[in-house]
Amino acid sequence: MTAAAIRVEGIEKSFKALHVLRGVDFEVAPGSIFALLGSNGAGKTTIVKILSTLLKADAGSAAVEGFDVATEPLKVRQSISLTGQFAAVDEVLSGKENLVLVAKLRHLKNPGEIADELLAQFSLTEAGSRKVASYSGGMRRRLDIAMSLIGNPQVIFLDEPTTGLDPEARLEVWQIVKNLAKQGTTVLLTTQYLDEAEQLADRIAILHEGRIIANGTLAELKQLLPPAKIEYVEKQPSLEDIFLALVGSGNTAAGTNAAGTAAAGNESVKDRS
Numbered sequence: 001m002t003a004a005a006i007r008v009e010g011i012e013k014s015f016k017a018l019h020v021l022r023g024v025d026f027e028v029a030p031g032s033i034f035a036l037l038g039s040n041g042a043g044k045t046t047i048v049k050i051l052s053t054l055l056k057a058d059a060g061s062a063a064v065e066g067f068d069v070a071t072e073p074l075k076v077r078q079s080i081s082l083t084g085q086f087a088a089v090d091e092v093l094s095g096k097e098n099l100v101l102v103a104k105l106r107h108l109k110n111p112g113e114i115a116d117e118l119l120a121q122f123s124l125t126e127a128g129s130r131k132v133a134s135y136s137g138g139m140r141r142r143l144d145i146a147m148s149l150i151g152n153p154q155v156i157f158l159d160e161p162t163t164g165l166d167p168e169a170r171l172e173v174w175q176i177v178k179n180l181a182k183q184g185t186t187v188l189l190t191t192q193y194l195d196e197a198e199q200l201a202d203r204i205a206i207l208h209e210g211r212i213i214a215n216g217t218l219a220e221l222k223q224l225l226p227p228a229k230i231e232y233v234e235k236q237p238s239l240e241d242i243f244l245a246l247v248g249s250g251n252t253a254a255g256t257n258a259a260g261t262a263a264a265g266n267e268s269v270k271d272r273s
């Protein structure tokens, strides 16, 4: 049995009277992709901040690569990288200069070589010498993820990695995430997009009202819904159906977040009742 790359037990967090996390538990296996799925404001970023030692939990414990986030924050930071919801690249610098800067900050030898390799890996070689100010949203996000990979962290946190990206750029980021996991990196990503979790994740946990209300593989989550009546069985329930059934389809946040596809999900849930 391998130890979990990330272990979260009974984590609670309040902001004044707002009890955002009410006892969150989950584990992430090494080298897997784990999606934390939840509506806007569910507490996804709060969990990521606690796991990356930027925020202290009020109760419970969490460990990354076996290091406790509260008592061994430096060890945790050496094991992880965090890519936030908004790209953290320097616009005035070129793509290559951004990468070289991070490599130098991490005291690595051959920063130029590392930068060139990452530019190639992320299809940014041609754009590498251009100022980031001229990059598209997808290129910025790719550069942002490339920067977070410098130093080969074992665990990478991606907080809503594709929010605001066009469909093509989303697919590129998805491919990058899949490749990371193939190389053995553990990926915890947060998303409010059900299709993203469905496409990428080995396991999906749904965060709702401060707790993980479902956690499993897509196949396991599908079994949470009663089988469709025979006259309606034309397709398997999508993650969308499962999410809406668990969270309640009256939840406007979920409806808005999932945009067009939510309508289809609602329909199929209604079919079942």
Ligand SMILES: Nc1ncnc2c1ncn2[C@@H]1O[C@H](COP(=O)(O)OP(=O)(O)O)[C@@H](O)[C@H]1O
Pocket (backbone or CB within 6 Å): 015, 018, 020, 038, 039, 040, 041, 042, 043, 044, 045, 046, 047
């Ligand atoms: N520093 C803070 N101070 C007060 N409230 C906060 C703070 N950070 C987050 N919140 C609130 O906690 C809730 C969860 O936020 P967040 O973790 O960012 O959700 P998500 O990432 O799932 O959208 C939201 O209601 C948010 O407004």
Ligand SMILES: [Mg+2]
Pocket (backbone or CB within 6 Å): 044, 045, 046, 085, 159, 160
């Ligand atoms: Mg967030």
